[in-house]
Amino acid sequence: MTDWTEIERWDRTYYLHNVQAQADYSFLAVDRADGNYIQLADGTRLLDFQSQLVSDSMGHRHPAAVAAVERAMARYGHVFFGMANEYRARAAKLVIEDVLAGEDWPGRLRVFASGTEAAESAMTMAKLYTGRPVILTQAHSFHGSTMGATWLRGYRNCLNPADDPDRVVDAPGFPSAGYIPIPPPEPIDAAVDGTLPSIAATEAIVRAVGPENIAAVITEPMFGAGGLMPHDDYYPALRELSKRHGFLWIDDEVLCGFGRLGEWFGYQRHPGIAPDLMVVGKGINGSLLPSGGVVASKPVAEYFDRARWWSGSTWDGHPLICASIVGNLEYMLEHDTLGRVREKGERVLAELTRLAGRHPCVGRVGGAGLYYAVDLVNADGEPIVPEDRYTGFTGDPARHPNNLIAAECARHGVLLGGFVPNTIKVAPPFTISDEEIDKGLSALDAALTVVDRAHA
Ligand SMILES: Cc1ncc(COP(=O)(O)O)c(C=O)c1O
Incomplete structure (x- = not known):
């Protein structure tokens, strides 16, 4: 039996916590996690309606990924990247040939x-490939x-170019970090006629910085932490801009990739565009083990093929991480998980639209597939916490709408909240059932009533 009193003491005394100050810290101990549920140390069972950090997309400990890791563990622990392992090759083949089937851009x-x-790594690759210092973000x-x-x-961390092998390029090897902000996209429901103002402003920044200095722009398909679904015109326009000015597009699909928005990747919601580098993680293995990855387009991959490039981490291509990717993706491909995401997503969106009509505090619902951001507003239709997506944790966090929602949902047996104060992340696992969707959204319904009373 776990002695939770002792565990709490050690956790409070020795662990370096994130987000909450020690004085605010609430000890929310998880005893176990199974499927779509978390069981707390006090016996409470919570339906995980946000998939942890919009990460555990196939529920907790999905049997397919668990079985693959167990099989791999019978043969492998760690094998460093200088040696190949079966699962690394299988994972790469699955992503490039099967998940990205029909696309001609991906290389490796x-x-x-x-x-x-x-x-x-994607930013380093963009800087090495282009020889330029600036990343737009x-x-x-x-x-x-x-x-x-x-x-x-x-x-x-260096690279010898193939055409000049005696030259050593430091990686990234540029005198400044060179991150330049660009405006956020307009939200999905923005009424815009013609060029989006964010694109016009980005182009002005590109001209001021000089396109010859820009390695890449890095973007999120639907913002994860920020909870923002961009206007449909935004990505096609940004891609056109990056092509016209000759810098790369790094598409960060860590949170949206592998099905979250109802397509394998968020960029696929916009026919005819494709990234130069795609960053992945979370959903690649349902977050059973720590994971991340970069897909390089063919031209970028060919550039690194020709170079000697000292790079990487001890854990690159780790056999057990790769086995979890293989188990997860084979299951998703064989069971048409994307079809399931779309079907369950329609149910979630229909109900969220109904809730938006009934609750004055709901200003906007934006999203796709099984990821919806619910933006909460005051009686004037303005964000309740003024910093909104620039939150600095000001004021009394207990009164922030996301925390009011989380507390009320927990009372109804549902884990659901948000990372920025005015936006709730409805992101259940792809394994969610209709009954569980109804349970999650009826908890949200009750929680929105609390915010209506408090703020709207
Ligand atoms: C879009 C995006 N990129 C990168 C990251 C960082 O990934 P990780 O937490 O696996 O380091 C996250 C994490 O939430 C994310 O949402």
Whole structure:
């Protein structure tokens, strides 16, 4: 039997917590996680209606991925990237040939142990490929929380170009970090005629910075942490801009990739566009094990094929992570999980639309597939916490709409909230049943009434 009193003491005393200050810290201990449910230490069972961090897309411990890891563990622990392992090759083949079947842009996959590391790698690759220093990044977007490992500029992390093998290029090897913000996209329901203002403003920034200095723009298909579904015209226009000015597009699909928006990848919602580098993670293995990856387009992959490139981490292509990817993706492909996401998503969206009509505090519902952001507003139709997607955790967090919603949903046996104060992330696992959708949304219904009373 676990002694939860002792565990709480150790957790409170020795663990370095994120997000909450020690004084605010609430000890919410999970005893176990099965399928679509989390069981807390006090015996409470919560329906996980946000898939943890919009990450555990196939529910908890999906049997297909678990079985694949168990099989792999009978043969492998860790094998470093200098040696091949069966699952690394299988994972790459599955992603490039099967999941991305019919697409002619993808060249190669590399597997990492986090989405953050994958995003860092994609930016490094873009800088090495183009020889340029600047990355454009959208306001409100999120790509990870680390800084600086490659900027420490030790003797490692370098590339010898194929056409000049005696030259050593530091990676990233540029004198400044060079991140320049661009405006966020207009939301899905923005009334716009002609060019989106965000695109016009981005083009002005591109001209001011000089396209010859820009390696890439990095974007999210639907913002994860920020909970923002861009206007349908945004990505086709941004892609056109990047092509016209000759810089790369890094599409960060860590949160939306592998089915969340009802397509394998978010960019596929816009026919005719494809990225140069795609960052993946979370849903690639349903988050059973830490995961991340980069898919390089054929031209980018060919560039690195020709170079000697010292790069990577101890865990690149880890056999057990790759086995979890193989188990998860084979299951998703064989069971038409995308079809299921679309079908269940229609039910969720229909009910959310009904709730939006009934609750004055709902300003907008945006999303697709099984990921919807519900934006909460005050009586004037304005964000309740003024910083909105720029939140700085100001004021009394207990009164922030996301926390009011989370508390009320928990009372109804449902885990559901949001990371920014005014936006709720409805993102159930793809394994959700109709009855569970009804349970999750009826908890949200009750919670929206609380916000109506408090703020609208
Ligand atoms: C779009 C996006 N990129 C990158 C990351 C970072 O991934 P990880 O948490 O696996 O490091 C996240 C995590 O939420 C994300 O949503």
